Amino acid sequence: MNQKTDFLQNGESGTKRILITAGGTSEIIDSVRSITNHSTGRLGKQIAEVFLLKPEFEIDYVTTHQAVLPDEQDRLHLHYIQTTMDLKETLEYLLEKTTYHAVIHSMAVSDFTPESSLPQEPFLQTLYQHLKTDSEVLSSFSNFENLFHQLSVPQTSEKKISSNTDHLLMVLKQNPKIIQRIKQMQPTTLLVGFKLLVGVKKEELLAVATESLKKNSADFVLANDLESITQSQHIGYLVSNTGVIAQGSTKLEIASMIVEAVSKGEG
Amino acid sequence: MNQKTDFLQNGESGTKRILITAGGTSEIIDSVRSITNHSTGRLGKQIAEVFLLKPEFEIDYVTTHQAVLPDEQDRLHLHYIQTTMDLKETLEYLLEKTTYHAVIHSMAVSDFTPESSLPQEPFLQTLYQHLKTDSEVLSSFSNFENLFHQLSVPQTSEKKISSNTDHLLMVLKQNPKIIQRIKQMQPTTLLVGFKLLVGVKKEELLAVATESLKKNSADFVLANDLESITQSQHIGYLVSNTGVIAQGSTKLEIASMIVEAVSKGEG
Secondary structure, eight states, rough: OOOOOOSSOOTSSOOEEEEEEEEEEEEETTTTTTEEEOOHHHHHHHHHHHHHTTTTTEEEEEOOSSSSSOOOOEEEEEEEEEEEEEEEEHHHHHHHHHOOEEEEEBOOOSSSEEEEEEEHHOOOOHHHHHHHHGGGGGOOOOSHHHHHHHHTTTBOOOSSSOSSSSSEEEEEEOOHHHHHHHHHTTTTTTEEEEEEEESSSSSHHHHHHHHHHHTTTTTTEEEEEEEEEEEEEEEEEEEEEEEEEEEEEEEHHHHHHHHHHHHHHOO | OOOOOOSSSTTSSSSSEEEESSBBOOEEETTTTEEOOOOHHHHHHHHHHHHHHHHHEEEEEEEOTTTTOOOOOTTTEEOOOSHHHHHHHHHHHHHOOOSSSSEEEEOOOSSSEEEEEEEEEHHHHHHHHHHOOOOOGGGOOSSSSHHHHHHHHBOOOOOOOOSSSEEEEEEEOOOOHHHHHHHHHHHHHHEEEEEESSSHHHHHHHHHHHHHHHHHTOOOOEEEEEEOOOOSSSEEEEEETTEEEEESSHHHHHHHHHHHHHHHTOO
16 A cells, blocks of 8 residues: 555545554753653554544654554554654655655654753853852853853763763753644644643643643543553543534543544544 | 482582673663663573583573573572662572582672662753852752752652653762672682673773673673674674683573683682
């Protein structure tokens, strides 16, 4: 089923192209360490499998080497990424090339990526010296880069960070909000976002999901809480701008809800 | 082969008990993120498999759920850990209970673990305020904990760190040096340590490995450089207090070197 379908989209033929992201990004600290967002990719896998029960769907599946893959791989095109910047490039490439019926962005994306790190001692020593002698030099800092520059604190850029310090200071900078690129590039696609919180009340979860829906111009957001996810249970609420339109308590129920909403969504 | 052998050690019978650690620890940042030390566990797997070719060896194998496992699992007892503190507890428990002929500590252990994190803005604002008004309050800090306390900077202790800040400051503290506990608890065991550097000259690699040998009272250190490890190649030097006693260029050669050194080591 690898026929050329790039020109057959959104109902021009029977084939509908879907983009699914699944798994978790990881950000490189140095050549042996990284910051990993835990996500098994199991929910994305389940969503892909339910889409593939319907012969009209064909899927671009963006994932990581750590995540589980859908069992059904016919009509599934795999694209592997590791970092958030990889993800950005891959999504921009795919969204440029293909018009998608829907984008299901279930990947857990790192909010931050390591920018610099340094041992505690040089930072505090230099800070203290400047405090005693020339505190005015500090008056212009507005961010860490600026502060480090003002203090002339040497930033570590070793291939492998040395362990000869009691404490290490790591400065992380915010990653671009990948999800916002999706509707910017394809205003007509149906966008399903995901909001995972940890240990909050249902009202707060739904409020944050609704906020996320608006901020990212998403059509649907699947709201879920890590503390109500177990091996056999996965509580999720599908939120649209009319409120909660469906809820499920297993990955299969959530996947079915999303596939139904996306199928109807074409109207 | 699960007969009770705890009382039959170091040549009292034919059975020799070996402790192998393999894989990489990961340190928890919050409920969805962690800092991971990359290690597939492939070298530890290979070492275990070569030991198990000899019927006299029985192995306690400490590893992670992410690492690959030895193919041969008869006479292999698995113990899973995630963080460096888990590893410390498990090793102390095992070293208390059993006398080992040798300990092969190939696990990649995180040097640092997250201690606190906070957005850039409150840190810099508070710092700047104090600089202008009361710089003497800062004169007593000697570490970040102290500095934060002096500045009364609110430290984040959320279940999931919020992304509403350009930069995030993460303070990491040094983990205990697990390897040093091994000879403290069992001075007579043969200890094989590992030193992985990245992109250094051979002389530097061997010098650092020799330093590590002395500092940790190891009998052997396997010195290797990430940049000379590929899918099919793994350059390693086995260092003892007499210098480089063997070298290999595949995981199997390295495993054989170590098994031979440990077998001879009993004298």
